[in-house]
Amino acid sequence: MNIVLIGYRGTGKSSVGRLLAARLGRELVSTDAEIVKRAHRTIPEIVAQEGWEHFRDLESDICRELASRDQLVIDTGGGAILRTQNVEALKKNGTLFWLEASVGTISKRIGRDTQRPSLTGTKSFVDEVQDVLRERTPKYQAAADHVITTDGRSINQLVEAILTLV
Numbered sequence: 001m002n003i004v005l006i007g008y009r010g011t012g013k014s015s016v017g018r019l020l021a022a023r024l025g026r027e028l029v030s031t032d033a034e035i036v037k038r039a040h041r042t043i044p045e046i047v048a049q050e051g052w053e054h055f056r057d058l059e060s061d062i063c064r065e066l067a068s069r070d071q072l073v074i075d076t077g078g079g080a081i082l083r084t085q086n087v088e089a090l091k092k093n094g095t096l097f098w099l100e101a102s103v104g105t106i107s108k109r110i111g112r113d114t115q116r117p118s119l120t121g122t123k124s125f126v127d128e129v130q131d132v133l134r135e136r137t138p139k140y141q142a143a144a145d146h147v148i149t150t151d152g153r154s155i156n157q158l159v160e161a162i163l164t165l166v
Contacts, residue, residue: 002072002094003166006143008133009078010110011099012150016158017075023159030075034062056083064089081136087143097162098144103129105151 003020005013014030021028032043035058039046046055060083066074067089074094080086090096101109106129141147146165150158 002066002070002074002090003162004074004076004090004094004096005099006076006081006096006140007078007099008101008106008129008136008140010106011101012109012155012158013075013099015155016099016150016162017073019155019159020162021073023163024073026071026073028073028075029066031059031062031066031080032075032077034066035059035077038062059083060086066090067092067094069093078136081139081143091143091145095145095166096143097165098140098147099150099158100140100147101150103133106133 003024003026005017007013017028017030020026035046035055036042039058041049043055046058056079059077059080063076063080063086066072070093074090076086076090080090087096103126107126111125146162148158148161153161
């Protein structure tokens with residue numbers, strides 16, 4: 001059974017995933033890192049050259065492949081839940097943990113991240129986070145087997161919370 005981390009960027013998926021995988025002696029796989037590795041381009045380059053739909057297609061391929069493997073810790077991109085087929089594939093052999101955080105926490109954590117292109121292209125950073133979260137929150141809720149709030153909690157505390165649930 002895989003442990004799958006879902007949630008908006010900046011909620012702690014990568015940091016939690018690294019420590020969780022180390023504690024469990026499992027391989028950590030990041031869907032975003034796999035996309036970059038296979039495409040030989042950064043995510044902003046992929047999106048600029050071929051669009052979000054192409055990026056989402058690559059993401060779906062990787063979700064499907066990872067779902068067929070076992071004993072992984074999977075750190076998904078924030079939008080992986082936008083396609084129901086990704087959620088269905090990942091749930092077949094995984095437990096989905098939604099790491100969630102407030103807009104303020106997310107903004108502090110990722111305010112200087114240049115590795116992800118804007119999702120809206122026209123709004124302020126905080127407005128974009130609020131709008132995207134408003135759209136995605138029902139999808140995260142529907143996909144999640146468990147919800148872990150990351151505001152004000154250390155990586156160790158978050159990993160312990162997940163370990164008590166697996």
